[in-house]
Amino acid sequence: MKKIKSLICIILVGLSVSSCKDFLTLMPLNDIVLENFWTDMSDVESVLLGSYAALESGDCAKRMLVWGELRSDNVIAGSGTPEAIEQILEDDILSTSDYVKYKCFYDAINRANTVLHFAPSVQENDPNYSFGELKANEAEAIAIRSLAYWYLIRAYKDVPYVTEPSIDDTKDFFIGQTPFDTILNSLISDLEGIKMYAPNKYPTELANTARFTKAAINAMLADMYLWKGEWDSVINRCADVTKRKIEEYKEDLEKEGTSCMIDLYNGYPLIREMFQSASGARMGYAYTEIFGSGNAFEILFELPYGSGASNPFIGDFYGKKELNGGYLKGSKMASKDIWIQKYDGRYYQNIRSAKSDDDYIVKYVYESLEFDLTSGAIEVTNQRKFKNSVRNNSEPNWIIYRYSDVLLMAAEAQVLKAKELYGEAASTQRDSMFQIAFKLVDAVNRRALGQYSGGGYSAADYLDYNKYAVSPDAMEELVLDERRRELMFEGKRWFDLSRKSLRDGNTSYLWKKIEKKFDSSSSNAVRIKMTDLNALFFPIYKDEIKINDKLKQNPVYVEDEFIKKAE
Amino acid sequence: MNNKLFSRAAFALAVASLPGLLYAQKAGDIISGVIEDNEGPMMMVNVTERDAADRIVAHAITDIEGNFSFRLVNPKDRIQITYVGYETVDIPITKLYYEIKMKDQGELPTVEITAERVQETSGLPIPLREASNSVQTINMEEFEGLGITTVDEALQGRITGLDIVFDSGNLGARSTMHLRGVATLTGDANPLIVVDGNIWQVDSNLENNFDFTNNSNDTEKVSELLNINPEDIASISVLKDAAATAIWGARGTNGVMEIKTKRGSRGKTRVNYSYRFNGTWQPEGYQLLTGDEYTMFLKEAFFNEKLNDTKTDKIWEIQYDESKPLYEMYNNNTDWVSEVKKFGIQQSHNVSVSGGGDKANFRISAGFDTQTGSVIGQKMNRFTSRVAFDYFVSDRIKVVTNFSMTYTKNKQNSAAISTAMKMMPNLAIYYEDRQGNPTGDYFIVPTTQSQELPTDINPLADADFRKQYSTSLNVNPEFQIVYNLLGLENDQTRLTYDARITFGVTNSNNESYSPSLLARNGWSDSNANKKTESSNKNSSIGTTHSLTFIPHLKNKNHSFMAMVRYQLNTSNGKSQSSGVNKVPGGFESTAVPSNNPDMSTGASRSRSMNVTFTAHYSYKSKYSFDFTSRSDGNTRFGDASRWGTFPAISGRWNVSDEKWFDGLRQSGLLTMMATRLSWGITGNAPGGDGLFYSKYSSGSSYLSTATIYPSNIRMSTMQWEETESWNLGFDFGLFKDKLNMNVDIYTRTTTKMLNNGYSIPSSSGFESLSYVNDGSMKNEGWEFSLAANRIYSAKIWGKDFNISGNISFADNTNQILELNPTLLEKMNKDFDYNNGSYLSYVALKNSFGSIYGFKYLGVYQYTEYSPVEVPGVKGPNAPVVRDENGEVILNQKGKSKPMKFAWGTTHELTFKGGDAIYEDINHDGNINELDIVYLGSSLPKLNGGFSIRMSLGRLSWNNQFNFRWGNKIVNGSRMDAECMYNTNNTSAAINWRWRVEGDETIMPRALYQAGRNYLGSDRYVEDGSFLRWNFTALNYSLDPKITKKIGLGGVSFNLNLNNVLVWTKYTGMDPEVSAGAGSVAMDRAQTPRSKQVTFGVSVQF
Incomplete structure (x- = not known):
């Protein structure tokens, strides 16, 4: 029996060298993980710039152009125009169109939200990170988030309004839309509250136009007030x-x-x-x-x-x-x-x-x-x-x-x-x-x-x-x-x-301007559609509606889908 | 003997100092003596000194005069003298010199050894008649001499409930194995492979994921079973129910295939050599168009699109225009498919040496296979080696070492057949001179060729010049020590400690080189002189400690045994891939500086540990109970659900042991009967590491500064997918156990199903969660097997004649019980209006694999409708709207309405003469998704196999069949071959196509890139029932008397045919098509399985 005892001892000692928990904790080799991140101000800066990079990504910037220009009286189809672009130019916008996907803006929003969530804790731990620098970074993050929402509400009117980062799968991702006015008011109050911390200028010349300054925030605020009246x-x-x-x-x-x-x-x-x-x-x-x-x-x-x-x-x-x-x-x-x-x-x-x-x-x-x-x-x-x-x-x-x-x-x-x-x-x-x-x-x-x-x-x-x-x-x-x-x-x-x-409260001015874009056969249909102010906005992407029943489709586009199903 | 007495005696004898007298021996003294029998001194007698644990500590052999001597190690030891045929002498060491007379044993008494057959799949030696789980074991002797490279080839149709389907007939291709249906929606559902108690870890990345020539076929997986030589396998057990797989915990949720390799055994050293010659050839495929038929078909296809010749006129390649410089290259009748087929040859040599004695057993084997495929450009070499060595240090301690190594080098060319089927038959293989004589240089279609025509690279040139190799080296050393801590005999309480450490090293390497010769755009082509290399390195270490306790109970009615086991595994992987193109000719290396190098590396590691407890109790061997519980710790989960505990309970009642059964048994009809019931839960972990971490990746730079962004949503609530199984089994022995029958009924319910890519609103900043636990799924089915052992015996020509056989069949249905509507919708895609696509529709509580599509009714004879038939122009069979009674619907003006496809959408189309007729189920004059109906199920009603073995003296004949019945297959390859939508070569069946108004046929007109003539319809849904004669094998061994004369132990010959015949109504290449979870069985025949003939000879020395 002595042998058994010593044997069990050996096994137990072998085990206790590294506890089970430590043994089974493996960090991924190809990525940085949260547990090792958010330690100093350079981490904040990196993700903040990542938020700008999200805006700069092809998907986002392209939509700034598509949403703001294509339906207007400035442009018509040129050469090699893809069908999806042509449809928007002709105001025949489908909820399945690639250009009504809005994920890229929420990508920027999520990154900005992540900065806003973690930056205060970094400031507490990093003595080199001053309160002023934290606030300046927060101002930038809020400005990025506001700009993204600003594009979203001008394009879709009512959109889901998220101000917390998506970190964990415990978060409720299935949320409905917040009305245009509520979001706009919230954006204005966020910006008014933080703009005093925004820098007037950055150490590098290039950053003065590529990152949000106080003047840029003021310009965005002016734009928002203009819509608000x-x-x-x-x-x-x-x-x-x-x-x-x-x-x-x-x-x-x-x-x-x-x-x-x-x-x-x-x-x-x-x-x-x-x-x-x-x-x-x-x-x-x-x-x-x-x-x-x-x-x-x-x-x-x-x-x-x-x-x-x-x-x-x-x-x-x-x-x-x-x-x-x-x-x-x-x-x-x-x-x-x-x-x-x-x-x-x-x-x-x-x-x-x-x-x-x-x-x-x-x-x-x-x-x-x-x-x-x-x-x-x-x-x-x-x-x-x-x-x-x-x-x-x-x-x-x-x-x-x-x-x-x-x-x-x-x-x-x-x-x-x-x-x-x-x-x-x-x-x-x-x-x-x-x-x-x-x-x-x-x-x-x-x-x-x-x-x-x-x-x-x-x-x-x-x-x-x-x-x-x-x-x-x-x-x-x-x-x-x-x-x-x-x-x-x-x-x-x-x-x-x-x-x-x-x-x-009506689209008669708008219609007068864009009327000439359409040939006589389609012009009547577009005019009738355009009498509804909701037609100023884009439809929510179909798959978004499909997976989230809390989202309501823009009423102008709901009818189309109904007809298609009835066929 | 106590010390005092001993030393006193020693003193006395030292004084006396006389040889042969009692003497005080001490370590280091020389013990010597002479050994004789009645006839004088004996030579070569074993003399050993043995310690208390019966270890040999010193050893000597007598010389020609019977003398021996050795140096004493410990005076407390014994001396043992052994010689074959003589009684063993075992005496304490009392003196320095011995004279011993050995006694002849005379006639050896007959020894009757009774040993119960035991099943060791649970780690405990449980007598087979007490096994309460569902396990099927096959000894490889049954398959000896078969021309197989991997063991799954032999198992097909042999294991009840194990559905094996080969992905293709290419060398080294992997098979898809599903045991009792698929119980998960994520990851691989192939059973776990265990070799000698160790999980056979083959890197899951071990696939050819390289995009060599844009052939999707190259993603074919390589069989992990390729690394085990069937010649080394002793037996295979398939663990089916949860009670059986519980010991493998989360790893065994898809079933376990336990492979036992051969080991050495006590006795004379045996040398075995076997040689096999194997010839393979491709079966006859579709008959394809000749060059002339092909060009005619193309002209029609281009004409029909717009009903004019403008497009055809531009394509000179099909005009036979002699003024064109390449005219000779486009005026041929080439049968590309027969050009790429060939007679494949496999030769394999296997040598094994095995033997053993009191102290050690060993088996060493080596095998070498060299194989060429039945398609050009395929070649595979494999070298396998395995060493099994058992050393008995003493009665108590056994040391086991195993070592195996496999090296394979596979030259792949998997796309040759499918390319050949597409190639233009009017194209030349070689450049031809002005007279049309081939010059011997391969003809590669130039970039100037009309863009509508196929651009595939000449498959013969491809096979000759493109190099694509995958090599792998697999080394698995293992060390084990077994220590019996308590009793040694069956009537003692036993406690065994077993420790083992296993190493696994897998290196795999893929290389390819595609010379500029094969690049159509010459030097500017991105495939020009393209070299790619990828390598995977994987190493793993596993340790296992187990303690087995088998108490000896006084009351013989009870028996009990238990085991506790602790395992720990860690593995590390590194992968690297690099690719360059446009390297200077002759430099086939990625190290050459190049303008667009492509490099990537990756690393992975994982760890797991588990604790298993298993116990077996039996009362009078009549009632048995088993309990197993395994706790798995896995690095794939966060702290919250890192450990999963999976229990299983099972019981068995040997009904035939009851007293009242005696009568039945004596009647000889029902000699054995038992019933088994088991319950258990197994788990499944997601297929990715580090999912529970919030990860940050580096993104594109902003203002020339690197940026970082959160790249995932961490899975903190992710849990184990759990499968709860019930199994009820009955075993019967009939006709004095000549017939053994097993029936098993099971249900497996998977809950908390792991679904990957769960879509979430993008307002989260992400599109999907990597995994979500949702929904449940149920597999239920039954299995039946009947084994007949020597069901008929007789004497024919004075020789024993026996017939044995077995039959097994099974059925499995699979359904989703509940699932989040979003996930369900994701599986049920919208109808996409495209040709060739079938709707796979998964409805809750309905079986998987239902096929939905249109009803195909033939071809419209005419374009214009007329109530009366006007020859040639107008007729009644035209695309117009009809009501339920088949009457044409007329409008107010008395005109018929045209039949439309997808009216009101961008896919709108009006049918014309020569177009396919689809049944307008709802008579709305519009063929759309509302006309899609149920066409059948991909799942067989029954599948199984049977075998018949006959032997006459030393001649045996073995036949194996497998079958499926009652399933439907979508013949995708026929669809491709008959679609007439593109310019690929097609099946000769299209010669029956509609060509002019009024043609009556079932084959629609040719239409280049237009029309909806091959929508997913019942036209391609075929009955997939088949009966395949898998192999027939003849084996004859020479009379031992003759072989002894020429100094050999035994010689046997075998001859067999694989894939002999298939009886089926299915018109495709091979009716063996599997349906994955949630999709229909679609035959996309790549390289079909070849037919084989094998001749082998095995010699024992």
């Missing part, structure tokens, strides 16, 4: 941005002196279009800065492509170097109707008419555009040729907010504020608001006209205040048209039209 808040947020921009302008002026390429237009600092090259006066400096080089003074927030990530969609959608056009091209309305000024350089910066009906998109496709001004100003109506152009490197940044957008948002708020006062207030009061609004629009417009070195333009070449101040509607139209001219192909137009329709 709080005109004063729009005006205030825009004023905050302008204040910051003027500061930056002064810094630049001090540093660069006479070589500073920023001018004040009606008191607003914008990049100058005209510049002197070795062979004389050239126009196109601002274009090259903003759409070519990127990281420009005017940019408030953009997704940076080029180093590492190459832009995955501009080439396909707008066209590639040496090729004629992409899936999309400019519509007749975009190429003709709105160009009312003789010297508006933006025409060439948006559209190139190669043949009579092929209006290739220029914006983003060309890295730089130069127009020779030595023999006189170029005119929209006469010449449709580039004096000089350099082909694009196909890695343009995707701009989300820039300063001229902010100026026009402020103008829009001023007009609408005045419109509300219409009939009540004194006409002088209204007039002063119109004056401010016009000054803002005119600033953007004047920059676009550039200046001809051979001399200035005549007064008739500029916008005429008296022509628009006749009614609030005319003023509103001016702002919207100027927005269209300035921000064409930047994923803004459909949202502008949606906002206007929601404000009016």
